[in-house]
Amino acid sequence: MRVSFQSLERHVDLSGVTPTQVSELLPMLGLEVDSVTTFGLQPIEHLVVGEIRSFEKHPKADRLSVCQVDTGDGVLRQIVCGAKNFKANDRVPVALPGAILPGNFEIKSSKLRDVDSHGMLCSAAELGLPAGEDGLLILTARAPALGTPLHKLFPSPDVVLEVAVTANRGDCLGLRGVAREIAASLGRPLKPLEARAPSGTTDKPSSKDAFGFVKSTSKTCPYYTLRTLRDVKVGPSPDWMRRDLEAAGLRAVNNVVDITNWVMLQTGQPLHAFDAAKVKGGIEVRSARAGETLTLLDGRVLTLDANTCVIADEARPLVLAGVMGGVESGVATTTTDVILESAWFIPGEVRRIARQYTLATDSSQRFARDVDPAGVDLAARLAADLLIEHAGARVVGPAVVVGKAPRSDRTIKLPNGFVAAKLGTPAPEEHVSAVLRRIGFTVHATNTGLEVTVPSFRSDVDRPIDLVEEYIRIHGTAQVPVGRPLAPLPGEEESPAASFVHEVALRLAGAGFSECYHYSLCDAAEVTRVLDEKSSAQLALQNPLTADQTHLRASLIPGLARALQLNLSLHAEPRQLFEVGAVFRPMADGQVRECLSIGFVVLTEAPRRSWKTREPFDLFSAKRLLTGIATAAGIANTRLTWSDVPGGLWQEGHAATLADRGRAAEGACGLLDLRWTRTLDIRGSVIAGEILLPRATFTSARKSARFEAFSSFPPVTRDIALVVPTSTGAGDVAERLRQAAAKAVGKDIAVEAVTCFDVFSGEGLAPNTRSLAFEITLRHSTRTLTDTEVTAALEQVAAAAAKAGWTVRR
């Protein structure tokens, strides 16, 4: 809200207080000041009214004019001007040489394209005034004397604060509310605000009223008042009122409309004036009938629905309730009788209606923040007083009131010691009383505590805790002492996921990976690269904002691949990137699981040549990283199963998936689909890896590892080579051999390792077979193994292999 310093002074004495002080005071009361600007015109020397006696086109520039200007001192000055909006004998602001315009811009005599120019003709913007039409500020209509210092034509300079009012402080959408805060803080009284016109007393119009009936059949409006004012002379409003409106950013229209707006600015209560001649029968506040139309003051035509509250006469809707008036029933120059409306609407309903029709008005903004029900009557009476004074109006009879104020003053019991207990520092009850009285609360001390009566304008203060806020706000938050933090609480368990996330990030950064952060939202194409169409559709948002962020991401890999692409194009030499974050995966039953994902990508070829070449990062490097990460997450290697990938992001036959079915963890690693990475302008190949950990992985704190005793006797190793079908995984063969060995040796002998050390296919082997060689390591727990028992065990392993259909090579 725009708060002008001069307007504030109508409500509180600000002598000795500067606008700067006010702008520093308000934020500490909870009213943020977004900007401080000047309004009106500062006196500027050598800036006067002049008349353009004649002008002609500049000989060397089509867009410039050469003007002969009279500023009343008996000489004609030649001034070159670029504007187009003037005619001969127009009066305009003239900045003569020596004038210093806003922005420290000094005017000097000069030549413009070889033509002498002795000053500048000014636009509104160049003078720091609100910009009107393009071009010069034409003053002709005001008929000022030539040579008049320009600032004499404008209001005295003022300072306007743009104040951001929080959602709970509807009372501060009126100047009086802001002034009340300042007055309380300065310890000064508010100036009185009283109306002479009578309050409403009846619920039926009399024969003198300009309307036959009033009723509200809408829940949106529990309290509605109307007054008739006759013999209104519509015309311009007084200068001081126009000034206040313009300072607040409103346009002056006519005295009737200006008065309703001016009263709204002071009190925060929006008012509406109908031209009585255009109201048929009477006024009803009702729900719109579906399909009814209403043409608003701004020319928009609304087609209404039944959830919309309107003010209507017997024939048609006139006003979108609480939001904006209609063009048909508004006050015009021909108006003689006015019906003045003042009402209270349910805040949430006004917000909803304004949003539904995408209209945010001064009125809807205030009703939506909950105006003061007591102000409904006061504002209408203030407006009536002003209409009598400035529009010659005559009040007929009392106001007609339908319904009643939804809220009045209320009393809160504030127990002794409550404020001090919340502050953590003493707050004597007498002091609390004194502070609360400064913001207009009434306080009555009892033996057990204070009885605080909160006026109706404070919709946000209901409970003792709300009074604590009021006390510390006005007393000053600097009075809150700095407490000493307590010692930690023992035995509190920390989220295991949090420490895991940090550990993994450190591990990958240590391995030469740079951490990336991508948006969690992506487009449909990116999800379908990871999931099938049906699953992808499950990750769509209901109300996306932009076409490139319509879905929840299902994988970190597409983002990381794009980061490789971007950094290659930037010549930033990307090589190894990673990211840690949430991804979303639909499950077979249709539910969506939020997983913690760790993903990484590696460009296998360095973007820059080097004096020495290293072994490239491959699928097995990725596999080692992933198994390390799984271990850190509490998933043992032995739980992981590895298999071929079905495609998607990955290059078939050159990548693998992993799964831990028990914990529903999943992942993959290997070569990214080459056709895809080529479309990203990545020439080399990209090895990537990703592991998805469901929240359940981290539901329990990790157990401490338990020590297991180990043998002090030496191990024995034996080799076994097998010819197996190419389609049989070496991992599966190793597992089979391990099981066979374990069965053969019994429980005192450990099968410590079954390691594949040679893979061979080709010459000497049948097609679709390959040779795998394993080293088996055995160790006895209590003695040295004998050659005989090891040989016997290996015979059984060989037998098991043969049984599996594999040829043992001897």
Add this chain to the structure above:
Amino acid sequence: MQSQLDSALKEAADAAGQIRTRAELEALKARLVGPNGSLTLIMRGMATLSKEERPAAGKMVNATKAQLDEILATVSARVEQAELAALLGPTVDPSLASPDVAPGSLHPLTRTRERILATFRKLGFVIAEGPEVETEWHCFDALNTPADHPARDMQDTFYLPKSFRSIDALRKGDEDLLLRTHTSSVQVRTMLSRKPPLRIVAPGRCFRRDAVDATHSANFHQVEGLWVDRHVTLADLRGVLDFFVKETFGPEAETRLRPSFFPFTEPSFEMDIRSPNLGRLSDRWLEVLGCGLVDPKVLESCGLDATEWSGLAFGLGLERIAMLVHGIDDIRHFYANDLRFLRQFA
């Protein structure tokens, strides 16, 4: 005998200079001290000497043997040096750059998060977490933000379709699911799952339906703090947050609590800081976080008796803190993933 010894010694000394390999060394040793070596034969010859002659002869032999050993040791050392040199290859140029991948880096938001979490851990706060897809109830209703509150405007919040079902955020009724707009939802989840007293900080990603510009991002990160106990006061709030500010921005940083409004705290404040060490943002008040005492309605929503328990809560933006600490002027840098940016915070 002396002449025999001298000739053996001379043979050794002459040969020593020629020896390049261990095999040549072993051959020389064999010629001198092997079973048929010249020195071995001389020593055998001593058996023919008389008892009187032996001590002097022994002395001569020992002296010669010592000299021989010395020669052989020198040669052996030289051979070993040559062998190692062959094994090691040419010497390295340590001024060459490492051909390995460049060092990795942690994202500045990760670093900022961990620094903030470390600060609050010192004060006995533990880390808690909640899902990014959240129910309206956890994100709004339980936090005293009723259905017609402006913060629940569709304009500001990403919603998921009615058909969306999340295993991590189970609906209480038929409310909508949304992308959480703040980490304050973790307050609710914590109070529902644990008994007070409790002190938690919840880092996490949040979403607002905002057009992206220098200060707005479709997703951003917060760290939420909650302390629930008997008699938690505003003085405690200042104590905790002043400590945080001084740990993060240095002991010179000043703080102030500026009254504000959040539905879930009462009273509510924004905390501003002013520090001489913030570059062009030095020496002016800057908003860094929102805070307050937990609104009694929030405690009651979570099943806590608001006359017995009280709490303080705060929420700060990771991006905001990282931008202040590192002098970053545009929030979009955090999500652009330009390595020239990321490597600056390695």
